[in-house]
Amino acid sequence: MTILRTDVVTRVSRATRVAMATDLRRLVTTGDVLDATTDIEVYGYDASFLTQLKPVVPDLAVIARSEADVIAVMRYAHEHRIPVTPRGAASGCGAGCVALRGGIVLALNAMNRVIEIDGPNGQAICEPGVVHARLNELVAQSGLIFPPDPGSSRMATVGGMASTNAHGVRAVKYGPTSSWVLGLTVVLPNGDVIETGSVGSRAKQSASGLELTKLFVGAEGTLGVITRLRLKLLPRPKARAMVFAVFDVLERAGEAVQAVYRSGISPSAIEILDSRSLRAANLYRPDLGLREAEALLLFEVDGNPAGVRWDAEQIAETVRPLAVEVDWSDQEPRIAKLWEARSVVGAAVGALRPGSTRAYAGEDICVPLSRIPETLRGIQELSVKYDVPVATYGHIGGGSLHPAILVNGRDPDDVRRVIALTDAIHHLALDLGGTVTGEHGVGAARAPYMTREHGAALETMRQIKRALDPHGIMNPATIFPEDVPPTPALDASLVTGGT
Ligand SMILES: Cc1cc2nc3c(=O)[nH]c(=O)nc-3n(C[C@H](O)[C@H](O)[C@H](O)COP(=O)(O)OP(=O)(O)OC[C@H]3O[C@@H](n4cnc5c(N)ncnc54)[C@H](O)[C@@H]3O)c2cc1C
Numbered sequence: 001m002t003i004l005r006t007d008v009v010t011r012v013s014r015a016t017r018v019a020m021a022t023d024l025r026r027l028v029t030t031g032d033v034l035d036a037t038t039d040i041e042v043y044g045y046d047a048s049f050l051t052q053l054k055p056v057v058p059d060l061a062v063i064a065r066s067e068a069d070v071i072a073v074m075r076y077a078h079e080h081r082i083p084v085t086p087r088g089a090a091s092g093c094g095a096g097c098v099a100l101r102g103g104i105v106l107a108l109n110a111m112n113r114v115i116e117i118d119g120p121n122g123q124a125i126c127e128p129g130v131v132h133a134r135l136n137e138l139v140a141q142s143g144l145i146f147p148p149d150p151g152s153s154r155m156a157t158v159g160g161m162a163s164t165n166a167h168g169v170r171a172v173k174y175g176p177t178s179s180w181v182l183g184l185t186v187v188l189p190n191g192d193v194i195e196t197g198s199v200g201s202r203a204k205q206s207a208s209g210l211e212l213t214k215l216f217v218g219a220e221g222t223l224g225v226i227t228r229l230r231l232k233l234l235p236r237p238k239a240r241a242m243v244f245a246v247f248d249v250l251e252r253a254g255e256a257v258q259a260v261y262r263s264g265i266s267p268s269a270i271e272i273l274d275s276r277s278l279r280a281a282n283l284y285r286p287d288l289g290l291r292e293a294e295a296l297l298l299f300e301v302d303g304n305p306a307g308v309r310w311d312a313e314q315i316a317e318t319v320r321p322l323a324v325e326v327d328w329s330d331q332e333p334r335i336a337k338l339w340e341a342r343s344v345v346g347a348a349v350g351a352l353r354p355g356s357t358r359a360y361a362g363e364d365i366c367v368p369l370s371r372i373p374e375t376l377r378g379i380q381e382l383s384v385k386y387d388v389p390v391a392t393y394g395h396i397g398g399g400s401l402h403p404a405i406l407v408n409g410r411d412p413d414d415v416r417r418v419i420a421l422t423d424a425i426h427h428l429a430l431d432l433g434g435t436v437t438g439e440h441g442v443g444a445a446r447a448p449y450m451t452r453e454h455g456a457a458l459e460t461m462r463q464i465k466r467a468l469d470p471h472g473i474m475n476p477a478t479i480f481p482e483d484v485p486p487t488p489a490l491d492a493s494l495v496t497g498g499t
Pocket of ligand 1 (some may be wrong): 023085088154162224226443
């Protein structure tokens with residue numbers, strides 16, 4: 001079949017789709033090639049509001065089961081200039097794994113073998129489709145931990161986490177996924193395969209050559225397909241404790257975080273729930289019995305048993321003058337219950353306005369620590385201005401905030417106001433010296449803000465992209481604003497964040 005073009009193929013006819021599927025079925029030896037509408041419909045979504053508004057079904061989906069399948073798909077796509085969008089678990093929130101410009105969705109979730117847990121060298125070798133929680137369950141048997149810990153642990157794949165440089169609740173102490181990736185095997189857009197981080201290496205550190213591992217981590221599938229990861233592990237901490245503190249003035253919660261840092265303690269997590277998040281958690285799970293106030297902070301510390309008790313007591317004493325209630329515990333059932341309060345919020349916010357659902361839009365800003373109270377107040381003001389309920393929670397220790405916006409998707413006016421509010425939240429974050437995405441990645445949803453956020457550096461990113469992917473076939477509707485097709489949620493007449 002010949003469909004060679006000077007630009008990427010954006011949409012194909014039914015006949016071309018059948019021809020592509022026939023070709024690929026010959027080339028893909030261990031995986032599956034799907035072209036029936038009912039089979040490929042599910043690939044039109046991720047968790048984003050953008051794809052909730054307008055799912056985009058690919059021309060084909062290939063479920064890869066081996067690196068050879070990935071190579072075959074990339075060689076074919078390179079030859080015929082067909083867009084390829086890698087996909088893990090589709091828990092991403094920016095429409096990054098959806099084929100907005102048509103072509104092939106390349107599903108990696110069936111490449112899910114943990115190849116080796118190398119305990120003595122503190123690392124694990126695995127395929128990209130391994131789900132984060134499963135990896136941690138396995139390495140726990142050797143007394144080890146893979147520290148990045150997203151809220152989507154039971155969904156997200158390690159390939160997706162590396163590609164978005166996922167952070168999570170413990171990034172405040174342990175850093176993002178990029179700190180835990182020692183090396184990658186990557187299939188490049190032309191089908192060539194490289195290994196980053198030194199071929200065959202088991203070294204835990206390296207200063208050798210350009211840092212290619214870090215280039216592919218966070219590239220959101222725009223530079224190649226990750227087919228194998230060498231991940232760094234840590235000994236599992238022996239104990240943890242949790243301090244919770246309730247504040248009737250939002251600004252004091254911000255001051256409390258600063259005070260804890262000044263006291264010389266590095267918590268393994270610092271999370272915030274604002275008043276609406278607390279209300280939502282109580283509506284959804286009354287048994288949690290959370291005291292409702294302007295904010296609740298959760299500080300987790302980990303390490304050895306005596307150390308965590310000392311840290312927890314110190315934190316409690318430090319924040320006591322600022323809070324209306326403070327307590328701490330090193331008892332696992334109590335800690336688990338407090339973490340549950342935090343983890344139900346994302347889903348619970350729907351209870352704040354029956355008939356509405358959570359829109360993953362504007363959900364991932366990150367601001368300087370000193371400007372968190374200002375940001376939280378700003379979000380509350382925008383919520384009133386646009387008449388859209390917003391509950392905010394997040395990893396306050398790193399400045400990462402998740403405004404949870406509620407939308408009635410059946411009401412066009414509501415949708416319009418949510419889109420305008422999302423845009424305003426993104427600009428608020430940039431105005432305050434932050435970023436539009438602290439951990440979820442850009443995808444298509446946040447591409448319109450890349451010019452404002454990166455200035456001339458965006459052109460350097462384009463040059464890297466062109467060098468590795470001269471035909472622009474690799475996840476073409478992600479990160480770079482000019483490549484994202486118009487969609488309702490990015491409609492320039494509705495938002496002001498366009499390029
Ligand atoms: C309830 C909920 C809670 C969340 N909590 C967090 C959190 O605490 N922290 C956080 O960082 N994120 C969080 N997320 C966002 C999301 O789970 C992460 O971005 C996750 O890393 C995505 O993994 P995935 O396997 O679902 O990837 P997908 O959504 O399938 O893909 C994400 C991006 O990675 C690319 N990609 C996927 N696999 C590969 C591969 N093998 N090679 C090349 N590119 C690839 C895709 O093309 C896409 O651009 C949350 C999401 C939800 C829905």
